Amino acid sequence: MSRFHSLRRGRRAPAVTFSLVVALAVSAIVSPASAAPQTPARTGFTTTRAAEQAVCEQRFLPLPRSDSFREHLRTITEHPHPAGSDAQRRVGRYLAGAMEAAGLEVVSHPYDVYLPQLTDDVEVHIVTPVAMQLSNREPELEEDRFSGHPELLNGWNAFSGSGDVTAEVVYANFGRREDYRALDSIGVSVAGKIVVARYGGNFRGYKVKFAEERGAVGVVMFNDPGPGGPDALLPYPDGPMMNSQTIQRGSVLTLPWTGDPLTPFEPALPLDGDREVERLDPSEVPLHSIPVLPLGYGPASEILNRMEGREAPEAWHGGVEGVTYRIEGGPGLTVRVRVDQPKALTRVVNVVGTLRGTEFPNEWFVLGAHYDPWGFGAIDPNGGTAMLLTLGEALGELAEAGCPPRRSIMIAHWDAEEAGIIGSTEWVEEFREELEANAIAYINADGAVSGSNFGASSSPSLKDQILEATKAVAYPGTDDSVYDWWIKRAGTDADEPSLGNLGGGSDHVAFYTHAGVPSGALSSGNPGGVYHSNYDNFAWYERFGDTEFVFGPMVARTDGVLALRFANADVLPYDVERYAADVRTHLASLHEVADARGLDVAFPALATAVDDLEDAAGDLAAARERWTASGDVKPAAAERVNRALIGLEKAWLNDRGLQDRPWSRSLYVSPDPFSGYASWMLPGLRYEIETDNRAALRGWERVYVNAVRGLAARMRTVEQMIEESR
Ligand SMILES: [Zn+2]
Structure with a gap:
């Protein structure tokens, strides 16, 4: 018998109405089994709604189940199923069926993209x-x-x-x-x-x-x-x-854009569809x-x-x-x-499930992972796939039990990531305007579960809520929360766990660097050496991965709490104050890079702009807190404010893109254009430093000053909207 037996068995929540759930609030909060914090004071929530949220989270936490996680992973990885294969089409249908059974509305999004044939x-x-x-x-x-x-x-x-x-x-x-x-x-x-x-x-x-x-x-x-x-x-x-x-x-593939090689900026819609898409000739693409x-x-x-x-x-x-x-x-x-x-246009299919928000269906919290591997892909990617299916089931069950999300939660399974982050990019290009307006956040789960080492990285505005979510979830086999475990690992003198900056190399790239959607990734892994090999399979996973199938549900719980807080808050709980702190850290790193190259650089105007940003963010956070503390947050006013909060991150978008990379629109982050995986922070400045182009630095500093001032101005506008709503 496993030492995780009690967790694995889980508790099935009875279907109860929401008023009954509220009536149970007190007993649920004082339940000794509860791993969640007892105080409902929570960024973005009025006291009343925080109490409802606490009840719903307690209902949610036992729902992601090990047996379900294991069964999904085993089924999906029964056969090799790379993008373009018949087996992958079968897996796509399985994902759609599993999400429909969980109560999600499922839509398949096909694209015809340029892929190597599976020879x-x-x-x-x-x-x-x-x-x-x-x-x-x-x-x-x-x-x-x-x-x-x-x-x-x-x-x-x-x-x-x-x-x-x-x-x-x-x-x-x-x-x-x-x-x-x-x-x-x-x-x-x-x-x-x-x-x-x-x-x-x-x-x-x-x-x-x-x-x-x-x-x-x-x-x-x-x-x-x-x-x-x-x-x-x-x-x-x-x-x-x-x-x-x-x-x-x-x-x-090393192109200055991500996704289908033949359709930068445009979705590679099906050849037999209604809308014609212009495709480059392969000879025009630097393959x-x-x-x-x-x-x-x-x-x-x-x-x-x-x-x-x-x-x-x-x-x-x-x-x-x-x-x-x-x-x-x-x-x-x-x-x-x-x-x-040989290479040819090949049909790939993203499978997207939506748990529709009851009050603001057009505000989307998106979670996703690719589902195409090189072989079986038990670790990369399908530990993440199975986790997302388990999460979808838990959220569906939670909705049935009286806690449907107020905003929509989407769970996306992307195709053809391995060949060049293709499925997710085509989807972002198809729905870019909607995503810029509606998407609260994107959380990636590529190969997110293969063991016990929890970690996360994200854009500044999600960091605080990711840390908070880990406090609500128990770390399997211990009395610790995930947060406790994580900070112990960071070392005794750490103020907080080490929460990294998101880099390149997976499906968040289009969301984050092309559409300006705040993005993050949570995962829990083990050391291994079977990456992209035929040995990344269920036999490896059962012996060396998440062997008790408890870390899949743990990541699902953490992702779920994070999603539910953004989905249900009165006012979106973005960490608006983290931008200034993180930009200062990135500027300090840029100085180190410049020093190492013997370049003497200074950005005085940018430093001043960041000081102003810090003030604006502090005022905005305080206004939000006063508003929720007043208990009087009207949905219509909140909707306007939340739209504006979603817009904050777009201050980083530069329509002309970065140097030699018009598709990379974020001034905040990009993949390293000289190495691929690692992230470059403040990439417009970094590029000129890396290429010793001092003359161009002044111009780019102005671009950054404008972006930071733009972000501060957006924050001032939101603060104003809040003050006028009170
Ligand atoms: Zn992957």
């Missing part, structure tokens, strides 16, 4: 000094009943070019911009060569982009196990980490043309061990045992890479 026609050989074909498929394992599935594919990289090349090799470390520059500086050219690079350090697409720019004819990327150590976890199947045959698949493929470190070491050039610097040494990492292979070693990767 894995790739091979890699050593040609000289020996003839040897290298394995590019994970072998079947006795301990893993999924690993021999006939529909599994070889290792491949989406948006590789097609071609058949034979050449000498050069090792480029992680294939970062600085790595290629280091090769340039010692006079090593990759022109006409095949680049061998280890995964890590940047988004894999940039390894290819920089190689191609320097004339390389192909790229082989490999999983490097990194430094071992006495406490190192064991390789799969004895432990959760990569083994010598584990392959990381993944897209290598990579050289062949690229991934290997496990076992096969890769066959190449590395035969290299004969000078030894690579210490920092370039990876962790493959017995290998001396060298820069050049020398003329005696030639490698052949062959990739045949």
Whole structure:
């Protein structure tokens, strides 16, 4: 029997009317099983509504159930189901059915997007000094009943070019911009060569982009196990980490926009639909043309061990045992890479369920995760998918039990994220105007559940409410709340848990950086080394992931409390005061980046604007508090104020976008344009610092001063609206 047994069993809430729920309020609040704070004083809530909310949260917390979470995950990951496959269409129908059964209104949103076809026609050989074909498929394992599935594919990289090349090799470390520059500086050219690079350090697409720019004819990327150590976890199947045959698949697309390569700014609506969409010709899009493929470190070491050039610097040494990492292979070693990767317009389908708000149906709190994997995708993405289904069921049941949300809660399952964040981006492009006007927040759940380590990152205006939500939820197997557990992990002298800034690389990108929707991501994971491999499956998950299936419900509870507070508050409880504090932190980081480059920069006008922003935010927060404390918040007035609050984040949108990236409209955050995954804060300024363009900094400082003043002015307007409503 599990030590989490009592949590797993859960309590089913009887269907009661809301007045009965209110009558039960007192007993629910003093219930000893309650993990929620006892005081109903809550940002954005009048006292009366806070009491109702406390009751509804107590009803909600037991509803996300382990058995349901487990069953959804097991069913969804029964077969490999990458975007464009028949299996993925079946999974899409399953998601729609599960959300309908939970009481959500479900709409499917199809798009025809440019995708590599699911052929894995790739091979890699050593040609000289020996003839040897290298394995590019994970072998079947006795301990893993999924690993021999006939529909599994070889290792491949989406948006590789097609071609058949034979050449000498050069090792480029992680294939970062600085790595290629280091090769340039010692006079090593990759022109006409095949680049061998280890995964890590940047988004894999940039390894290819920089190689191609320097004339390389192909790229082989490999999983490097990194430094071992006495406490190192064991390789799969004895432990959760990569083994010598584990392959990381993944897209290598590096376009200055996210989503369908052929339709930047526009939704890739179906070819057979009513509205015609202009599509670029693939020849007009800067796709990579050289062949690229991934290997496990076992096969890769066959190449590395035969290299004969000078030894690579210490920092370039990876962790493959017995290998001396060298820069050049020398003329005696030639490698052949062959990739045949046709691409075509392919139907993908997002599945979106809505729990309609009873009072403000056109204000949306959106949660989402992609549902397409490379293989089975038990961790990435479907731990998140199963969590969202469990959350949808709990919210549906809660509505039945007398606590429907006042605003709409949407649960979205995106298709084709892996190839280039495509499904979510097309949806945001289709509904951009509505989202800018209606979307309160977007919470992403990509691979959100694979274990016990809780974490979160978000835009400033969601941070406070994310922290508050974690206080309401119990951490499984302890007497702690998620918050308690999280802050203990941050260290004894921390004021708050470490709540990061959201970066690139998943479905929040279009919401956050293109449409200006405040965004966040909550997750709970375990260490593992099966990312994007055929071993990311239910067998791994049962042994090394969320083995008791308790962390899925924990994340669902936290996401749910967060959603319910934004859905039910009288006045939207955005953390308006966090903007100024966070911008100051980002400015300090920019100074560090500039210092490291020997640049002396100062932004006095911007610093003054941030001081004014702090004042405006403090006044707005105080006005909101007085208003809710008065207990007299009329719905019509609140609706006007809430619309204006939703508009705050749009002060960061720049219609012309960022340098060389018109699609990236947020001045606040963007993916790092030179590495992909990491986030750049205040990216317009960061770009000029990174490219040593001091002359352009002044102009960009003015852009930022205007944005910050614009945000402060919007806050003053909202404060005024509140004062006039009282
Ligand atoms: Zn993912």
